[in-house]
Amino acid sequence: MEPSLPFDHRADPELGAALRAALEPADPAPFVARVLAQAELTRARRRDVPTWDILARWARAGIAAAVAAALVAGFAMGRAMQSRATLDDVMVASAGAGANALLSSPRAPDASVVFTSLVERER
């Protein structure tokens, strides 16, 4: 082996061959098969990750929408509860004195009360 000049740009075949032999790996086929099998798993995982991301995004949007809908529904129900009125309340509020007496009397109305109520309606 010739001593080389500093920074010799040529490969040294003898040293290269000796190093290659020293580092030569075992049968390549099992290694290649192993790498390709792992690559399939990696691909499968990469395919799965976006799916989960999308589902997570959907879930986040869904939860936000559900919360908003619940708030709106709660608000509406609250308003409805506050303004709940019976049929009698409505009729009494919109009726005249005769109808008022007719509706609010605990006893069965006599004919004069019914007549007064009808006359008020005609007016």
Added chain:
Amino acid sequence: MQSDPPAQLPGGVARIPDRDEAELAARARAGDRAAFGTLVERFAPQARRIARAVLQNPDDADDAAQDAFLSALVKLDQYDPRRPFGPWLMRIVANAATDRRRRRAVRQAEALEPELAGGGSRPDLDAERRALGERLRAALAQLPERRRLAVVLFDVEGYSHAEIADILSIPEGTARSEVFHARRTLRSLLQDWKEGE
């Protein structure tokens, strides 16, 4: 001062044309399993040698080389097809091996087998080669990691100084210097071996 890679690698292995590599990489990136398989088949021996130069232990080296291939598969969109694929991949291999070495306490002493101490009867040719291999691996293990990678990339894998500089992320002059110093050590060892025969 050349930097062009040779058309043929040491050991008579033909260098894969860059365009071919780029096309295979593009197809692999698009999900072509066969193209990725071809790249793995072509570069597996080289990747395993590079990883072994760092890690010494062949099993660790194979794990690192596998990590590197899988990492390359994920990063294929970062590969610039105008540049050769080999240095890009070997950079990933070298990094994967270095990372693994850092994670695991690799005892370099494990690479030194007691076979070397054996005197006695003259070994046959295979045993001689094995013993030389052991000595070379032991000598490589004594070199700083970057130096041992540089000499393996240059003399075994046929990369140019510029490509080695790119792979190891060092200036080209430093790559030359590393190859030079590694060669000096290893040649001296080889010389002693031959004289001792």
